[in-house]
């Protein structure tokens with residue numbers, strides 16, 4: 137039986153996810169594949185390692201697919217278990233850690249204990265896993281998460297011949313490969329919520345491309361050592377580009393051709409008089425992402441800051457705008473507000489000041505930052521020097537005489 141991926145093509149009402157959990161629907165192993173995404177390991181324990189390879193690890197694949205494996209190792213998927221923020225949050229509530237593991241370490245062998253839902257999310261039915269592989273767990277969202285099929289490894293080229301079994305699976309390039317984890321909205325009790333809505337945002341935006349078509353940009357090269365040159369997809373899955381561990385300049389350069397999903401613009405009047413009031417427009421615009429920006433994790437936000445400074449360094453005007461969600465987690469998890477950018481949206485903020493009477497120039501500096509987590513929350517989890525943000529863009533415009 138091929139896995140059926142519950143994706144947005146087969147939408148599930150959030151309520152049915154919750155009821156599924158509460159009633160223990162889908163508990164028997166056979167029915168597990170139909171259950172909510174967090175109830176089951178996605179790659180069954182019975183699956184043998186692909187013949188002629190003899191192992192599941194990305195390290196084994198790396199011998200013949202070195203470029204792809206190196207990209208994956210840099211990616212956020214490759215850090216889904218080792219991520220410091222993940223580990224900090226996972227340890228807060230060990231009773232529900234099994235839910236986290238089903239998305240962050242989805243291959244059954246990555247889990248020390250296999251869990252099945254019962255009526256109580258805090259009391260899953262658990263059995264020790266004799267095939268547990270601690271090294272494989274370190275790999276987080278490893279190759280076989282997406283590539284495992286009953287008969288072999290999912291391939292996109294029907295004519296590929298490999299030393300391991302291949303299954304032609306053109307659907308690998310569809311959104312289902314991604315929404316199985318990136319579309320999960322559910323609530324259990326007051327404080328446990330799952331808020332990943334990227335699949336639904338994508339469906340509404342209808343950008344005309346699937347997730348892999350944007351997030352795995354085209355690259356032409358041999359897909360395997362000694363294999364023919366073909367066109368495939370890079371395995372970096374860039375997004376907001378805040379790394380999980382600091383990148384070296386050479387690693388950062390791998391993401392150089394990725395265009396951010398939001399940008400800023402500064403529009404100043406071409407001519408101004410000394411002593412006159414000046415109105416500068418600072419724009420924040422959605423720029424081609426296939427969903428809202430930011431998407432996914434509810435703690436992410438964009439921050440726009442701008443200031444107008446005179447020749448002597450005096451700040452004449454300043455503005456700050458935060459685009460993101462605000463949640464209250466206690467005593468009941470609730471979304472307080474949400475002003476993320478929607479596809480096609482453009483916002484303008486006025487920066488008003490009076491140009492100095494002496495006719496000196498005024499410099500307008502604007503910048504856009506992408507934050508994965510606020511400094512306060514990073515401190516709360518003791519994340520130390522964990523990278524939490526990146527400056528996406530810096531602009532400088534001089535108003536008046538040069």
Ligand code: HEC
Nearest residue numbers: 196197200279290291292293296297298299359360363364
């Ligand atoms: C001993 C070398 C070797 C090892 C080890 C190996 N592969 Fe392959 N693989 C190949 C060759 C050769 C091809 C065929 C390439 C071609 O025709 O372009 C291939 C093809 C593939 C394809 C299909 C490419 C397509 O055309 O769509 C995928 C996916 C794949 N391998 C994944 C993996 C994964 C995942 C692992 C680790 C579990 C792995 N491979 C381990 C040599 C290897």
Ligand code: HEC
Nearest residue numbers: 212216219239242313314317347348351373374375376377
């Ligand atoms: C098995 C679950 C799973 C699947 C399948 C999956 N993802 Fe992810 N994805 C995750 C998790 C978990 C993270 C975050 C890991 C972390 O931050 O620790 C993530 C992170 C990301 C990010 C964020 C990168 C960043 O810099 O923060 C992007 C973009 C992304 N995934 C795109 C995709 C795309 C595109 C696909 C389909 C080809 C896909 N994902 C399939 C679970 C999954």
Ligand code: HEC
Nearest residue numbers: 194197201204205208277278279282308309348359368369
């Ligand atoms: C999050 C899902 C996901 C993970 C994890 C993943 N792949 Fe892929 N892989 C894909 C998708 C989707 C494609 C098709 C890309 C395209 O459009 O060409 C693909 C394509 C390939 C191909 C065909 C060549 C190409 O570049 O398109 C090979 C070979 C391959 N993957 C090997 C690997 C190996 C080895 C790993 C682990 C180091 C891995 N994949 C991890 C989703 C994944």
Ligand code: HEC
Nearest residue numbers: 314318335338343345346347350375376396397425426432
């Ligand atoms: C039209 C291209 C496009 C499509 C289609 C698309 N994305 Fe994105 N996605 C982007 C861009 C660009 C960004 C970067 C946004 C930014 O700069 O903050 C992004 C960001 C993300 C992020 C957030 C990463 C972060 O670090 O904030 C995730 C997760 C993600 N996409 C997943 C998906 C999934 C899942 C799908 C399919 C349901 C999808 N994307 C479809 C272009 C696309």
Ligand code: HEC
Nearest residue numbers: 173174221222225226235236239317318320431432433508
């Ligand atoms: C339904 C699948 C799923 C489950 C269950 C899940 N996650 Fe995730 N997690 C994701 C995806 C997908 C992302 C990437 C979000 C994004 O970037 O849009 C992610 C990202 C994260 C991140 C990184 C956020 C960032 O901004 O980089 C942390 C930390 C995290 N998850 C912790 C947890 C913890 C702790 C649990 C258990 C309580 C958990 N997750 C359960 C799918 C899941």
